[in-house]
Amino acid sequence: MCRLYALFCIIISFAPLAAAIRVLPNDPRRSSVRYSEEHRKLLEQRSTTTATHPDEHFVKDLPLLDSQQFSTQQWAGLLPASPHGDKYFFYWLFAPSPSEKPDAEIPLLIWLNGGPACSSMDGLFLENGPFRFVVQDGEYQLQPDDQYSWHRLPAYTLYIDQPVGTGLSYTTSRKYPTNDAELCTDFYYFLQSFLRLHSDKFVKEQEMNRALYFSGESYAGHYNIIYTNHILQQNKDPNNIRIRVQGAAIGNGWVDPYYQYAGAEAAYGHGLIGISEVAAFKEKEQQCQRNLEQEKFNTGICFDLVDEIVSQSFGKGSKYQVSSYDIRRVEGPGLAKFPPGHTIVEAYLGHWTLTGEQEGTLPDDITPRVIQALHAEASVASGQRYKECTDPPYLALAKLDGKGVVPEMVQVLEHPDQVQLLFFNGIQDMVCNHVGNERSLEKLPWKHADDWNAAPRYAWSAVSPTQVSGYMREYQNLKYLKILDAGHMVPLDVPEVAFKMMQTFLYGGSFQNSQQVLDRTKSAECPVCPQCPVYNTDNNENRGTSGSPLLWLMAGTIVTGLLLFVMLHRKAAVEHRVVRIPQHHGLELQESHYTDEPENDDDENESPTRVI
Structure with missing residues (x-):
């Protein structure tokens, strides 16, 4: 999980139906008003309603949005994620903008935020959705995004809060997924429910009548791979x-x-640390990797590999530090927390009181009207209150923070359907940095690994021929794009570039504007420290099982020298033995002097806060 290593979000306790949208009396963010008696009765009447026709989820009048300025059709509501009637996902669907493309060519594009347990409403309101919050005469309004909303690609865009307990999705049984199998089961059940309800747009004769693409960021990378597979x-x-x-x-x-x-390595490239610090962190990285080999998926030493760098970015004792999500941003007392604008979304959907840092105000009765417009009354009636990120579903999955999805990635890439995978990275991000992502793809044990590693690299200009937007490497159905001037949330930072990227990806365009012609090797060594471990360039299904060519060359040289010495000086034969250092994933586990202390490594309470 891409994590900011900070405090957990405060666990919210929900009161019963009679006090819907109520918070604890000692919560400083408590709501200024509660639902009226009329709204409470409405919740009771509609809390068990199940839609049988898409018109029942049609959004007719969204508070703060001028319907005359925004004519795009939209649907929102709750659909079952379990056959037992105890799990429901909240979704929000937007129709594509008018275009000249045939309807059958317009895909369904799903957006998921990560965390785990962070709401996809971040994507909708802050990144690539059809409207944004703006201030007019001191009050917040919703203004349509007429340029870079992804429904204008064109595409049907679907935003989903998942797993249950995230955003406005809820569970009455409090059975939160604890592993990938349970995540997949719930998501697939919901998706089948969604396609049945909206079969007029997406289904013909028991099959989708258009393509489906996933999109998302951060821990959604984990989701998207396992759901696709x-x-x-x-x-x-x-x-x-x-x-x-x-x-x-x-x-x-x-x-x-x-x-x-x-x-x-990413921090060194940004100048946050020096060469000597890189060497020291390499030892800690190897200890982290040993823990992962032992299936210790939630350990402090792994979290510290970024946390220590960020915490010292302003020096010891400073109240400020660069953001893990974007090193161009600063975190500290009095500064807005990342991502910008998320507290407005929380006030709009969750009835949280806006702080004095906000530029505008919201009507006191806004949330009940929004919930009614989005057909999410049952969520509130169940006790679920919208927050950007929620604890119960996160805590259920937190112990799997270090569990990757490499086997599933290989299965997807090698599936006969030739599913396309585009990885894109804002290079200003530290917590899911572009170096780690690229190294992971270089070591991926799929059948075309050697070809992908040998593939040329291209500069890509999305906006202007005089401006490079990013750099692409691709082979067949695997693409990796590094995007300049962006951090963890690419559509937030460079919406035009993100829009052009998705248009190119969905509709078969090219990212190959101009090839770089530079000396290169198939798999790069650490560029900054001669003591870095040697990375095995043999990409096969048993990653890390073969020895390093450099080590064998050195050993061979030593043996040859010893034999020559013996022959020249006619001395007794010297017994010589080569010790083979074990490897994993192509990374040698050199002897380390780093001490993995229990309080720093196996702390049951030390878990990263999930991100978007």
Whole structure:
């Protein structure tokens, strides 16, 4: 999981139906008003309603949005994620903008935020959705995004709060997923429920009538890979609606912690640390990797690989530090927390009181009207109160922070359907940095690994021929794009570039504007420290099982020298033995002097806060 290593979000306690949207009396953020008696009765009447026709989820009048300025059709509501009636996902669907493309060519594009347990409403309101909060005469309004909303790609865009307990999605049984299998089961059940309800737009004769693509960022990289792989397997069942999943676009994705926990090389590139510090962090990285080999997926030493660098970015004792999500931003007392604007979304959907830092105000009765417009009354009636990130579902999955999805990635890439995977990274991000992501892809044990590593690199200009937007390396159905001037949330930082990227990806465009012609090797060594461990360039299914060529060359040289010495000086033969150092994932585990102290490593309470 891409994490900011900080305090957990405060656990919210929900009161029963009679006090819907109520918070604890000692909560300083408590709501100024509560639902009226009329709204309470409405909740009781509609809390068990299940939609049987898409018109029941049609959004007619969204508070703060001028319907004359925004004519795009939209649907929102709750659909079951379990056959037992105890789990429901909240979704929000937008129709594509008018275009000249045939309807069958317009895909369904799903957006998921990460965390785990962070709401996809971040993506909708802050990143690539169809409207933004603006201040007019001191009050917040929703203003349509007429340029870079992803429904204008064109695409049906679907934002989903998942797993249960996230955003406005809820569970009455409090059974939160604890592993990938349970995540996949809930998500697939919801997706089948969604396609049945909206079959007029997406289904023909028990099969989707258009392509489906996933998108998302951070821990959504984990989600998108396992969901794509699960769908491909479930498509074999004739009783299910066959889902035409054709690709996934994963931004700053958390997919292979074995390489992605590390932050030293990325930090060195940004100037946050020096060469000597890189060497020291390499020892800690190797200890983290040993823990992962032993299936210790939630350990302090792994979290510290970025946390220590960030905490010292302003020097010892400073109240300020660079943001793990974007080193161009600063965190500290009196400064807004990342991402900008998320507290407004919380006030709009969750009835939280805005702080004095905000530029505008919201009507006191705004949330009840919004919940009614989005057909999410049952969520509130169950006790679920919207927050950007929530604790119960996160805590259920936190112990798997270091578990990657490499086997599933390989299965997706090698599936006969040729599913396209686009990984894109804002290079200003530290917590899911571009170095770790690229190293993970270089070590990926799929059948075309050597070809991908040898593939040329291209500069890509999305906006202007005089401005480079990023750098692409691709081979067949695997693409990796590094995006300049962006951090953890690429669509937030460079919306035009993100829009052009998705248009190119969905509709078969090219990222190959101009090839770089530079000397290169198949798999790069650490560029900054001669003591760095040697990375094995043999990409096969048994990553890390072969010895380093450099070590064998050195050993051979030593043996030859000894034999020559013996022959020249006619002395007794010297017994010489070569010790082979064990490896994992192509990374040698050199002897380390770092002490993995229990309080620093196996602290049950030390877990990273999930991110978007």
